[in-house]
Amino acid sequence: MYKFIYFFMIVVAGTLGELCVSRAMKQVGEVHDFRPAAIVKVIGRALRVKWMWIGVGMMTLAFFSLLAVLSVEKVSFVVPVTALSYVAGALGGRFFLGERITLSRWTGIALVCIGVTLVFMGKG
Amino acid sequence: MNSHKRLQFKTFVMILIMIIAGPLGNVLLGKGMQSVGTTSIHSAADLVHVIGRVFANPSIWLGVASLLTFFVANILVLSWADYSFVQPASSMAYGVVALLSMFLLGESITLLRWIGIAIICLGVFIVGRTHPRTTAHH
Numbered sequence: 558m559y560k561f562i563y564f565f566m567i568v569v570a571g572t573l574g575e576l577c578v579s580r581a582m583k584q585v586g587e588v589h590d591f592r593p594a595a596i597v598k599v600i601g602r603a604l605r606v607k608w609m610w611i612g613v614g615m616m617t618l619a620f621f622s623l624l625a626v627l628s629v630e631k632v633s634f635v636v637p638v639t640a641l642s643y644v645a646g647a648l649g650g651r652f653f654l655g656e657r658i659t660l661s662r663w664t665g666i667a668l669v670c671i672g673v674t675l676v677f678m679g680k681g
Numbered sequence: 682m683n684s685h686k687r688l689q690f691k692t693f694v695m696i697l698i699m700i701i702a703g704p705l706g707n708v709l710l711g712k713g714m715q716s717v718g719t720t721s722i723h724s725a726a727d728l729v730h731v732i733g734r735v736f737a738n739p740s741i742w743l744g745v746a747s748l749l750t751f752f753v754a755n756i757l758v759l760s761w762a763d764y765s766f767v768q769p770a771s772s773m774a775y776g777v778v779a780l781l782s783m784f785l786l787g788e789s790i791t792l793l794r795w796i797g798i799a800i801i802c803l804g805v806f807i808v809g810r811t812h813p814r815t816t817a818h819h
């Protein structure tokens with residue numbers, strides 16, 4: 558039962574975290590300069606964006622849940638199951654943001670679900 | 682190098698870093714957590730003890746460093762490339778994680794699981810290739 562809560566945290570908090578970070582980086586703007594000092598400066602700028610902190614907080618939560626699951630399950634089982642984030646992302650978009658999901662996107666989501674089911678069934 | 686080629690090149694390098702560093706990080710965390718083992722936590726003292734053991738483990742630190750590398754590459758690429766482009770490109774990471782956990786951790790992966798992983802990669806790829814905006818503009 559605990560495992561399901563952990564997987565839920567990895568999937569939901571991880572997806573929300575990624576979306577927040579993505580939003581923050583759009584605010585920071587395109588990175589042109591890859592010298593270490595410039596990258597440090599970009600990170601400094603990113604840390605002044607509120608969404609970055611929310612995103613990193615969510616991802617930290619997902620990270621500790623990942624550690625917890627990895628202590629009891631194989632990596633080759635845990636990581637594929639976290640692909641359910643794509644399903645979470647699509648459903649969230651559909652029901653919370655009112656996005657229309659195209660047939661090809663539903664196809665991709667269905668494939669991820671089928672794949673995760675096979676990964677579950679293929680417990681060696 | 683013209684600006685288009687340059688953009689493609691830096692995108693390629695960043696995605697390459699992501700699909701190696703991300704899976705490597707997960708595998709190292711797995712290795713670390715398996716050596717820490719399962720412990721039942723009954724009190725705050727137990728929790729502190731477990732956290733101490735987790736962070737005393739070198740594999741965990743290497744894994745964290747690797748995931749941070751992944752994270753920095755990820756946010757850098759997201760500053761110029763679309764999430765919906767980066768996402769399908771990084772779907773290969775699921776294949777890489779399976780290979781690494783087989784070779785570095787000696788996990789046995791059944792045929793059914795390989796098929797599942799391949800289908801997940803395909804599914805993620807298709808999700809990411811669909812048009813990023815479906816809501817109407819007014």
